[in-house]
Amino acid sequence: MNAAAGRLRLGGGGPAATERSREERRLGWMLCAPAVVAMLLVTAYPIFYAIALSLQNLDLRFPDQTSWAGLTNYKTVLTSSLWWTDVFNTAFITAVSVTIELVLGMAIALVMYRAIFGRGIVRTSVLIPYGVVTVVAAFAWFFAFDPASGFVNHLPLVPDDKAWFGGRWSAMSVIIMAEVWKTTPFMALLLLAGLTTIDAGLYEAAKVDGANAVQRFFRITLPLMKPAILVALLFRTLDAFRIFDNIFIMTRGAQNTESVSILGYNQIISRTNLGLGSAVSVLIFILVLIIAFVFVRVLGVRMAEGRPGAT
Amino acid sequence: MTLNWFVATQPGGTIQEVAKSCSDASNGRYSISVNLLPTDATQQREQLVRRLAAKDSTIDLIGMDVIWTAEFANAGWISPFPASLAKQVTKGDFPSVVKTGSFNGQVYGAPFNSNTELLWYRKDLVSKAPQTWNQMISEAEKLGSEGKPETIQVQANKYEGFTVWANALIDSAGTKVLSGPETVDLSQKPTEEALAAMGRLAASPAAAPDIDTSDEDSARLGFESGDSAFMVNYTFAYASAKANAPDVFKNMGFAKYPKVVPNRPAKPPLGGFNIGVGAYSNNADLAFQAAACISSSKSQLTATKLDGLPPSRESLYATKTVTGAYPGFSQLVKQSIAASGPRPQTPAYQDVSLAIQDALQPPSKIDPNDPGSSYDQLRSNLEDAVKRQGLL
Numbered sequence: 001m002n003a004a005a006g007r008l009r010l011g012g013g014g015p016a017a018t019e020r021s022r023e024e025r026r027l028g029w030m031l032c033a034p035a036v037v038a039m040l041l042v043t044a045y046p047i048f049y050a051i052a053l054s055l056q057n058l059d060l061r062f063p064d065q066t067s068w069a070g071l072t073n074y075k076t077v078l079t080s081s082l083w084w085t086d087v088f089n090t091a092f093i094t095a096v097s098v099t100i101e102l103v104l105g106m107a108i109a110l111v112m113y114r115a116i117f118g119r120g121i122v123r124t125s126v127l128i129p130y131g132v133v134t135v136v137a138a139f140a141w142f143f144a145f146d147p148a149s150g151f152v153n154h155l156p157l158v159p160d161d162k163a164w165f166g167g168r169w170s171a172m173s174v175i176i177m178a179e180v181w182k183t184t185p186f187m188a189l190l191l192l193a194g195l196t197t198i199d200a201g202l203y204e205a206a207k208v209d210g211a212n213a214v215q216r217f218f219r220i221t222l223p224l225m226k227p228a229i230l231v232a233l234l235f236r237t238l239d240a241f242r243i244f245d246n247i248f249i250m251t252r253g254a255q256n257t258e259s260v261s262i263l264g265y266n267q268i269i270s271r272t273n274l275g276l277g278s279a280v281s282v283l284i285f286i287l288v289l290i291i292a293f294v295f296v297r298v299l300g301v302r303m304a305e306g307r308p309g310a311t
Numbered sequence: 312m313t314l315n316w317f318v319a320t321q322p323g324g325t326i327q328e329v330a331k332s333c334s335d336a337s338n339g340r341y342s343i344s345v346n347l348l349p350t351d352a353t354q355q356r357e358q359l360v361r362r363l364a365a366k367d368s369t370i371d372l373i374g375m376d377v378i379w380t381a382e383f384a385n386a387g388w389i390s391p392f393p394a395s396l397a398k399q400v401t402k403g404d405f406p407s408v409v410k411t412g413s414f415n416g417q418v419y420g421a422p423f424n425s426n427t428e429l430l431w432y433r434k435d436l437v438s439k440a441p442q443t444w445n446q447m448i449s450e451a452e453k454l455g456s457e458g459k460p461e462t463i464q465v466q467a468n469k470y471e472g473f474t475v476w477a478n479a480l481i482d483s484a485g486t487k488v489l490s491g492p493e494t495v496d497l498s499q500k501p502t503e504e505a506l507a508a509m510g511r512l513a514a515s516p517a518a519a520p521d522i523d524t525s526d527e528d529s530a531r532l533g534f535e536s537g538d539s540a541f542m543v544n545y546t547f548a549y550a551s552a553k554a555n556a557p558d559v560f561k562n563m564g565f566a567k568y569p570k571v572v573p574n575r576p577a578k579p580p581l582g583g584f585n586i587g588v589g590a591y592s593n594n595a596d597l598a599f600q601a602a603a604c605i606s607s608s609k610s611q612l613t614a615t616k617l618d619g620l621p622p623s624r625e626s627l628y629a630t631k632t633v634t635g636a637y638p639g640f641s642q643l644v645k646q647s648i649a650a651s652g653p654r655p656q657t658p659a660y661q662d663v664s665l666a667i668q669d670a671l672q673p674p675s676k677i678d679p680n681d682p683g684s685s686y687d688q689l690r691s692n693l694e695d696a697v698k699r700q701g702l703l
Contacts, residue, residue: 059699060364061386061658080702082669147521148532166523166673254469255523255673266703269357271661272364273699280702 047285054278061272073279083263083280087287090259093172094240097179101236102229104180105187112188113195123192130185138249141178168256175257178246183239187232194228195221234295238288260284312341312594314601317362318374318584319355320347323617326374332613333604341597343372343605352376352471356661363388363589370589371598372605375420377411377583378471378654378664381492384414385658389587391417396599400586400606407651408623412585414656420585421606422623424614427647428479428580429640430566431534431542431549433559436460440566441541444480444508447569451517451540461517464530464542469672472526474654474664475580476543477671480505482578482652484571489655489663493697497690503682505571510677510685523673535559543568545582546637546644550619565640567647578652583623621648659696665703666696 057069077083108126115122129137144150145164153160165171198221206216222229244261247253253262264284268277318326330343348355356379362370363383375383383389392400400421401409412420430447432440436454441447447463455461466472481488484501512518517540519525519533527544534542535556542548552560568579586602588595604610611622612632619636621644627633628645637644655663670689671677677685695701 060360061382061661062699063386076700077702082702148529161520163521163524166521251524252469263702266665269361270353270665271699271703272360276702 050278050281050285053274054282056275058275059271059273069275073275074283076276077279077283082258083260083283085256086258086260086263089172089257090241090243090261093176093179093243093259094237097176097183097240098233098236100176100180101184101187102233104184105191105232108184108188109191109195112192126188127185129182130189132182134182134245135249137182138178138246141174141181141246142250145174165251166255171251171255171257175243175246175250178250179240179243182246183236187236190232190235191225191228194225194232197228198224230295230299234292237291237295241288241291242284260287312597314341314343314371314594314598315346315369316343316372316374316601316605317346317348317359317370318372319350319352321614321618321620323619325614325617325620328613328617329605329610333601333610336604337601341594341601343601348374359383363591366591367589368591368593371592371594372601373587373589374423374584375412375587377408377420377581377585378660380412380419380585380587381414381656381658382660383587384417384419388590389419390590390592390595391419392421392588392599392602396603400603403624403626405623405625405648407581407648407653408583408585411581411583411653411656412587420587421602423584423586423606424611424620425623425648426545426582426621427644427651428475428543428545428568428582429643429647430569431544431552432564432566433460433540433562434564435562436540440564441569443570443573444512447541448508448512448515448517452515454540455516460538460540462519462533462539462541463512463515463517464519464525464533464539464544465512465522466526466530466544467513467522467672467674468524468526468529469668470526471664473672474667475582477505477509477667478654479568479578479580479652480508480571483568483575485575487652487655488667488693489657489697492657492659495690495693495697497686497693499686501572502689503686506671506677506682506685506689507679508571509671509674510679510682513674513677514679523675546621547619549637549640565643567643576650578650579647581648581651581653583621623648625649657697659699662696662699662703663693666692666701669703 054073055069055071057065057067059065112119112123112126145152147153147161147163152158152164153162162170164174202220202224203216206220211219242261243259244265247257247259247262248265251257253259253266260280261284264277264280267273267280271277316330320326326345326347330345334342348358356376359370359373363386373389375389384391391397397418401412401418404422405425408422408425409418412418412422430440436459437450441450451461451463466476478488481497481502484505486498486501487496490496513522519530519539521529525533530542530544531548531551533539534544534548535552537556537559549563549565552563568577570577586605588598588602592598608622608624608627611624611627612630614620615622615627615632615636622628622633625645628641634641654660657663667689670692671685692701696703
């Protein structure tokens with residue numbers, strides 16, 4: 001009865017339309033409710049548990065010496081030069097790898113979009129690196145650059161005894177290359193989704209007006225893809241900021257290549273210092289929230305608009 | 312009754328062989344099931360710690376690295392041996408090894424095998440092994456200037472092996488990292504001498520190009536490749552060179568671990584495994600009996616025969632198995648283990664080890680002419696670590 005009334009009143013507009021949208025919103029919430037409950041159970045509980053742990057002196061090796069710590073764990077982390085070195089490393093790896101991925105990903109997306117022959121094969125083969133388990137990929141890159149087993153040092157222009165993982169920047173560059181190789185396909189896929197939403201008629205109109213290919217790319221493709229690009233950047237930045245596997249396999253944080261996630265692992269798993277480790281984890285969580293906030297509020301990412309497949 | 316033995320594998324098959332022969336000898340009272348841990352010591356410990364902290368009752372027997380005892384015992388994760396059995400499983404063992412398996416005056420680990428590092432060198436390049444690190448570096452640099460192989464192989468990646476190296480040098484220089492479970496020792500002058508030797512090697516052309524990522528295996532490979540003159544490494548290096556690099560092996564000499572200062576004896580590193588019994592095991596009595604069998608002289612000789620592991624019992628060094636495994640240097644191995652400088656014993660060992668690595672690795676950051684700032688960093692790191700403070 002209500003729904004029918006709403007439909008009848010639809011043409012009238014005004015207050016009736018808002019009533020209908022309110023109903024739709026209520027229905028939406030009800031449909032979402034199971035997912036929200038599940039999310040609360042599997043994400044909210046661990047988050048609050050981690051916060052509770054971070055406020056205690058809690059070390060599994062010294063179970064009798066557990067006590068309330070207040071904010072001292074946070075003070076320890078934030079006053080440690082190691083934390084700030086690791087934040088820098090993580091931000092550096094994130095910025096460089098995401099930039100390279102964006103440029104390469106855009107090029108690959110354009111190729112996939114334009115491919116006339118074997119479109120399916122092109123799209124599938126581009127995705128292969130993304131399908132490889134990160135640890136396996138990390139080992140492959142490690143062995144390739146390892147002076148004892150790798151082929152890289154036998155390439156022309158590369159010194160035979162170059163110890164790639166013996167220096168901070170050379171190790172960092174291998175880590176970034178592995179990261180880029182692995183996740184560029186994901187970036188390309190998100191960008192391809194954005195590309196397909198652009199109306200082909202716009203290009204034809206621009207061509208008629210005499211715009212060349214470069215102009216069409218910068219005046220039509222890029223502006224219209226902005227939502228897709230921002231979403232892709234957001235996903236990749238959040239992902240890259242939590243980098244763990246590649247570093248763990250290749251250097252385990254040696255030569256000053258440690259990321260914040262490795263730092264958290266060392267506190268929780270190696271030292272079983274749950275208090276200190278949880279403080280690190282909570283701080284990483286806050287940094288991730290800040291990144292998401294900057295993207296959503298400052299750069300204006302609209303998730304629904306830029307979502308792959310959205311029109 | 313099945314007893315679960317969590318232990319790192321040995322490529323020669325020692326573990327499986329010992330588990331089988333002890334099961335057979337028990338007349339059906341128990342059968343030992345082997346649960347292999349990763350090969351890397353850090354990861355072995357991480358797996359065990361996660362299980363033990365969760366009070367895993369399936370852990371009956373543990374192959375414990377010599378550095379874990381204090382941590383595991385203090386946390387209540389392993390049980391002390393009953394007094395009579397404690398006497399039996401430590402009888403005739405090197406005192407330095409027995410100490411690694413003890414905590415607060417009780418025996419928590421039955422020594423299964425020991426290990427130590429020697430100085431390996433090329434007899435065709437130098438006529439006599441150098442006595443000290445400084446001497447070795449000078450000789451290597453001289454070889455290099457003559458266009459001969461000059462590299463000195465050590466273990467200096469950021470891992471436990473680095474702590475082994477640093478601890479051996481600090482000990483050899485005449486001080487200790489810790490004087491008690493929560494007390495930093497580190498007399499300044501000897502510590503700085505040890506650090507200077509590390510920094511001097513790292514800055515020298517005689518350092519391996521991959522020194523900052525070097526471990527036991529990269530050192531062995533470097534030595535076997537023929538472009539190294541010296542190497543400090545465990546006893547497995549001998550059999551490995553024999554099998555993989557006959558040309559190098561022909562001229563492979565061995566000597567005692569180098570000293571830091573000429574008038575002080577070297578304190579070589581001490582490795583090896585002790586057998587502990589899990590505190591949450593439902594079969595502790597049987598597990599203690601099995602531990603006694605695993606650590607028996609017979610089992611130790613199996614480890615020597617199959618995997619070249621040095622026994623922890625002094626008397627076994629006169630047996631044919633041992634003299635055969637270490638032709639000409641079995642007494643050197645024995646003396647090195649007896650004179651060794653074990654790593655610090657503290658429940659916070661993991662923190663201490665990470666603190667050393669954080670302060671000194673890569674060794675190229677130690678200024679050999681002025682190691683003062685590295686010393687200060689090491690001391691302040693360790694002061695935090697023994698109290699389990701600070702980020703590592």
